[in-house]
Amino acid sequence: MLRMILSRALFSVATVVGVGLVLFLLTRSMGDSPASIVLGADATLEEIAAFEVRHGLDRPILVQYGDWLARLVLNTDLGTSFVTGRQAGDEVSRGLLVTMELVVLAFVFALAVAIPFGVLAALHRGRWIDQISRIIAVMGLSIPGFWLGLLLIRFMSLELGWLPPGGFVALSESITGNLRTMILPAFALGVYQIAVISRMMRSSMLDVLSADHVRTARAMGLPGYKVLLYALRNALGPVVSVAALSFGYTFGWALIIEQIFSIPGLSRSLLTAISQRDFVLVQAVVFVFTLTFILCNLAADLLNVALNPRLRGASA
């Protein structure tokens, strides 16, 4: 068990280092050179060379990456932007808090809807509630969240005037104000997860309900709700790991939802960085996203093992 956790964690670290290198190469070699951004187009070759020496850009790219990685691990320093001169880490952490709040709200909302829905659909298999949950799942998987967001703005804000059409109020300023700006985006973002998690809940519950131990429990005369609780606990295993995976995916889609609702999260940092050709910042934002995604994958993996005793003895 411990060996397995260690080997998975080690592989995740190796992945972060490897994928980080690919990202570093992409942003550093394909983007404009920092010298031409800072010094302008009419800088002389000598000026450019001096600039590159001063910032260590003349070293081999692998050495530069090693340097970047060492600073990140030792000082949590994501680099300094050549365009704005600011620390990329500050910019990222400011945006990350907002994005994180949106993603967590969407996630909690999705769990609160998807788990009861999935259980009910499994218990009433083939009946109307099952059909409805299937239709909701297909719609949730298929309707792009950003279009749903546009529709919500039109109906909930414009026609009904219930909620603001966008913008952001910091949690520190006003909790209700913050939640009012977050309801529509969290809904638009969470619908996809409702589809994924409720379907998984349903099929996992069906598997458990048809298992022999549940039949035995019923045959021994255990009350229905107790059987249901046992079954639910067993059925949650696969759902938890799917939920952890989908948490990682939601981060990506939060980017588009933030754009729609003008929320100043990481998407704003990323898109501003792209338009200003600020590749240090692009790299920093994408790195943080990738790291979060890898951590979610690792969590999904480990939860899967922890909740499924049959996997524990399996090869690492």
Next chain:
Amino acid sequence: MSVQADKAPRRSLGSFIASQIELVGGWSAALGALLIIVICLAALLAPWVAPFDPVATDFRARLKPPSWAHWMGTDQAGRDIMSRLIWGARASLKVSFGAAVIGTLLGVSLGLAAARFRGGIVDNLIMRTVDAIASIPLLIWAIAVIGTIGPVPIVLGPITLQNEDKLLMLIGVLYLPMMTRVTYTVASAEKMADYVKARVLQGVSQGRIMLGDVLPNCLSPIIVQVTFLIAVGLIVEAAVSFIGLGVQPPRPSWGTMLADARPYILGPEWWLSFFPGLVISLTVIGFNLLGDGLREAADPRRMAHGA
């Protein structure tokens, strides 16, 4: 069984079709297939079915609501929305199909190779690389990579790579893990089957067994996976184009049309964003319904449950 079928009373054509539909995934899959066929036909026949030129601007007809002349209204440059949707289907379908084809070709080859050398160093190398690629979040990398290279076309000798070509290649590579894993899982199980042992005893080479015997038996989960990947690709293309890093204007795509509609979202021009989103949703629903139905049809548990 066949003897019995001969004696059975002749069924009508309608009930025959119904039974066939049930066999390949039921009515919802048929509905999905119908949606896909209609949209693909519209894209293929765009020059003939689109009522207007998708890029012709007409400033006297700006922002007109749906009418008999313009069924879905016109946009801020007076272009016919329906014609732009029909032409835009080409770009959107090209990216989603192209990415799925690249992902499938790469993924199936790697999956088969890993299954062929199962347990060896090749297997490990392939599957660990695939795990690493799987830890790349698709949407953010698509946006960041295209944003870094820039959306200008790349000219490679005789071929010009449009921005959407770059996008479809990128998505295709990021699809690789899913296709490799599906193929690997199924092919590894198939490799243990008795018919494979029989082929080995016949002296057939491993490579020929993998391609000639194992691959055909892996096709149904692969096809199901492809259907879902096309659905994902449509949404990713729309999202990236919405950000402005996909298909470049003035050429229409569903995502760019939504982006064009964005400034009008608080105005009365509901048709600008409604129809592009509706078409994206219907197409994705089509692929998801088809995939769902095919998966149910291929699932052996369906027999056990008697559903």
